Amino acid sequence: MNIATDPVQIDSILKLRYDVFCLQEKLFQPTTDQRVVDRFDTLSTTRNILATRDDRIVGALRINVDSSAGVPADDYYDFRQHLPKENVNMMSVGMFCVREAQRSLGIALHLISLSAYFAVSNDITHVIAPTNPAIGKLLGRVGFKPVGDLRYDPHLGGNFIPMMLDMRDLADSFLTFAKRTQLYNFLQSYEYMLFNAGETVLQAGVKGNSAFVIIEGEAEVRHAESGAVLAVLGEGQVLGELALLTDDTQSVDVIARSHLQTMVLPKDTFLNHLRTDPDHTLQMLHSYAHRMKTVLLGSGFVANLS
Numbered sequence: 681m682n683i684a685t686d687p688v689q690i691d692s693i694l695k696l697r698y699d700v701f702c703l704q705e706k707l708f709q710p711t712t713d714q715r716v717v718d719r720f721d722t723l724s725t726t727r728n729i730l731a732t733r734d735d736r737i738v739g740a741l742r743i744n745v746d747s748s749a750g751v752p753a754d755d756y757y758d759f760r761q762h763l764p765k766e767n768v769n770m771m772s773v774g775m776f777c778v779r780e781a782q783r784s785l786g787i788a789l790h791l792i793s794l795s796a797y798f799a800v801s802n803d804i805t806h807v808i809a810p811t812n813p814a815i816g817k818l819l820g821r822v823g824f825k826p827v828g829d830l831r832y833d834p835h836l837g838g839n840f841i842p843m844m845l846d847m848r849d850l851a852d853s854f855l856t857f858a859k860r861t862q863l864y865n866f867l868q869s870y871e872y873m874l875f876n877a878g879e880t881v882l883q884a885g886v887k888g889n890s891a892f893v894i895i896e897g898e899a900e901v902r903h904a905e906s907g908a909v910l911a912v913l914g915e916g917q918v919l920g921e922l923a924l925l926t927d928d929t930q931s932v933d934v935i936a937r938s939h940l941q942t943m944v945l946p947k948d949t950f951l952n953h954l955r956t957d958p959d960h961t962l963q964m965l966h967s968y969a970h971r972m973k974t975v976l977l978g979s980g981f982v983a984n985l986s
Contacts, residue, residue, distance in 0.1 A: 681787075681794055682871040682944075684728040684740075693728050693740045694721070700777035707837045716775070720744055720752045729794050731778070731787045738782040741791045742775035743798055755835075756810035757842040762827045763806055770806045771799060776815065786874075788815065790941075792822055794872055796850055807845040816841050823849040871944035875936040882920050882934040890944050892919040897940035902933040912937060924950055 684690050697716035701707045708716055720726055725747045731739035744751040746769070753759055753772035763770060773795050778787050799807055811819055813830065820843075828842035873892065875881055882888060884904035894917050901911040910932065913919065923930050924947050 681729060681731045681739075681790055681873070683798075684730050689730060689737070690721075690728060691715075692737045693730055696737055696740055696779070697775055697777055700779065704780055705838075708835075709837070718752065720749075723747070723749055725749070727798065728775075729791055729798075731782075731791055733782060739778035739787045739791055740775065741773055741777075741795055743795055744772045744774070745802065745804070746770040746772075751808070753808045753810050753842075756833055756840060757828060757831065759808040759827065759842060759844060762844060768806060769802075769804050770808060771802075771804050772808045774809060776809075776812070788818060789821070790872060790874070792819065796822060796845075799847060800850075805847055807847070809843050809845075810840040811843045813839055813841055816843065819843055819845075821851065823851045825849070871946070873942050873944055875940040875942070877936055877938050877940075879936045879940075880933065881936055881940065881942070882923075882930045882932075884930050884933050887929045888920050888923050889947050891921040891924055891947075891950050892942040892944060893917075894919065895941040895943055898937040899940055900935050900937045902935060904931070904933055907933075918945075921945075921950065 684693060694715035694717050698708075698711065698714045701716055702710045702714075720742075723744070725745040727743040727745075729741045729743065730737050742752075744753075751770070751772035752774050759772075773792075776788075776791070778791070795807070798804075807824075809819065809824065810833070811824070816826070822845065824843040824845045826841050827844045830839055830841055832839050871890075875897075881892060881899055894913060894915055896915060898912055898914045899919060900909050901913065902909055913934075919934050919942070920930065922928075
């Protein structure tokens with residue numbers, strides 16, 4: 681999951697909206713070009729978060745930061761009557777769509793979570809959303825609350841609930857985790873990857889361009905030739921950082937031991953953070969040294985030296 685950065689991705693999101701909203705949900709009216717788009721898609725204050733699986737876009741969510749042009753949610757309900765009078769930085773989320781076949785994979789919640797990371801990184805105080813009643817409980821888990829009754833919108837062709845999130849009420853375990861592990865500054869990478877048990881996270885001999893922070897789950901570090909498990913890594917530990925520091929290929933295989941949630945750290949973001957935060961650099965080196973000791977003991981290398 682990441683923020684769309686090129687025209688091909690954005691066009692694929694517009695097509696996804698059509699498939700979900702027009703064909704599956706029978707909400708918006710069908711269009712001849714088979715895309716769902718409005719004027720807010722043209723604004724510089726708009727971002728689209730996408731979820732891909734096997735190189736196919738399966739989910740998306742649109743973020744609109746408030747400006748003099750307004751936000752899409754204004755067309756549905758007067759959310760502004762519920763906002764404080766001062767010190768408000770608001771954004772809206774909408775165009776929330778996930779292909780029906782992927783709705784059981786937890787993609788919806790992760791899209792919402794990634795939009796929350798965007799809000800935190802951009803000092804957003806409130807998030808508003810005209811919400812499909814089917815996902816009202818899901819948004820409630822994050823901290824959204826209804827600010828009005830169920831309503832019908834003729835353009836949408838369906839019902840919605842006006843919901844708002846005061847960022848002080850945000851319920852997100854990763855944000856707590858990020859603060860605790862001093863990885864808060866990595867939120868702006870806005871890239872999130874999920875792995876099923878048995879999937880390869882990093883492959884020996886491949887030159888990587890990203891490291892991964894484990895948010896939830898465990899991963900096994902395996903010897904590239906024998907397949908022996910050298911170490912098991914869990915929450916808060918970083919994968920693939922050594923190859924970024926040495927600009928070399930991966931020396932071991934890393935396999936998801938369970939369902940694994942990770943935040944992706946692009947090389948430039950990772951290295952810049954280490955340059956600007958010496959305390960965290962020392963903490964990471966300490967963690968890496970401890971891991972190497974575990975790996976060497978597990979492989980028998982240390983025993984052979986003694």
